[in-house]
Amino acid sequence: MDTGDRLLTPGEVAALFRVDPKTVTRWAAAGRIGSIRTPGGHRRFRESEVRALLEGEGVLDDLDDGANRSPNSGPAQSGNHGPTNAGLH
Amino acid sequence: MDTGDRLLTPGEVAALFRVDPKTVTRWAAAGRIGSIRTPGGHRRFRESEVRALLEGEGVLDDLDDGANRSPNSGPAQSGNHGPTNAGLH
DNA sequence: GACAAATGGGGTAATTGGGGCG
DNA sequence: GTTGTCCCAATTACCCCATTTG
Numbered sequence: 294m295d296t297g298d299r300l301l302t303p304g305e306v307a308a309l310f311r312v313d314p315k316t317v318t319r320w321a322a323a324g325r326i327g328s329i330r331t332p333g334g335h336r337r338f339r340e341s342e343v344r345a346l347l348e349g350e351g352v353l354d355d356l357d358d359g360a361n362r363s364p365n366s367g368p369a370q371s372g373n374h375g376p377t378n379a380g381l382h
Numbered sequence: 383m384d385t386g387d388r389l390l391t392p393g394e395v396a397a398l399f400r401v402d403p404k405t406v407t408r409w410a411a412a413g414r415i416g417s418i419r420t421p422g423g424h425r426r427f428r429e430s431e432v433r434a435l436l437e438g439e440g441v442l443d444d445l446d447d448g449a450n451r452s453p454n455s456g457p458a459q460s461g462n463h464g465p466t467n468a469g470l471h
Numbered sequence: 472g473a474c475a476a477a478t479g480g481g482g483t484a485a486t487t488g489g490g491g492c493g
Numbered sequence: 494g495t496t497g498t499c500c501c502a503a504t505t506a507c508c509c510c511a512t513t514t515g
Contacts, residue, residue: 302478303477310389331513335477405496422505489502
């Protein structure tokens with residue numbers, strides 16, 4: 294089953310969290326999020342992992358994106374009734 | 383329709399409500415407003431939810447400071463004078 | 472070969488979180 | 494009961510430029 298293993302660029306993840314791309318890089322460097330390194334040294338993040346961290350309280354869908362390479366428009370991903378996330382300091 | 387799920391920083395919400403960022407943090411801690419935590423522990427708020435709480439248009443009967451100065455000659459003053467605030471006490 | 476844009480690394484200032492107090 | 498301000502430490506944002514990506 295494809296859970297959405299598409300890889301996101303730091304800019305994409307930064308836009309999802311409303312943070313700076315450098316901050317996403319810092320998360321990967323701190324081990325808070327898995328990262329795949331390109332041969333050149335750049336990082337790519339798995340969409341499934343990013344969305345797992347993005348769970349706050351409510352469904353959310355894609356923000357504006359001119360290039361949506363996913364013709365599959367099946368919002369079957371829902372039912373997220375989990376309580377508040379367990380963000381620990 | 384456009385829900386406007388942009389994320390706002392505590393400083394943004396504080397500026398919208400004219401309060402201290404710490405107050406916004408307490409609202410999130412008290413569960414009065416949904417919050418998304420970044421892996422670093424900082425909070426992000428949904429603009430749609432903030433605007434829903436920021437409703438000032440429509441009905442506005444909130445003008446008394448709690449001291450009734452004319453108990454008589456008053457119209458059918460119902461006991462409920464609170465706005466649409468769902469905050470329990 | 473070239474280009475524009477994004478990313479990474481290092482540094483700094485600004486914001487944020489938590490606790491306690493007025 | 495709430496909100497504002499103090500302390501602190503942590504996280505985040507913006508500056509530079511070299512490299513990688515497309």
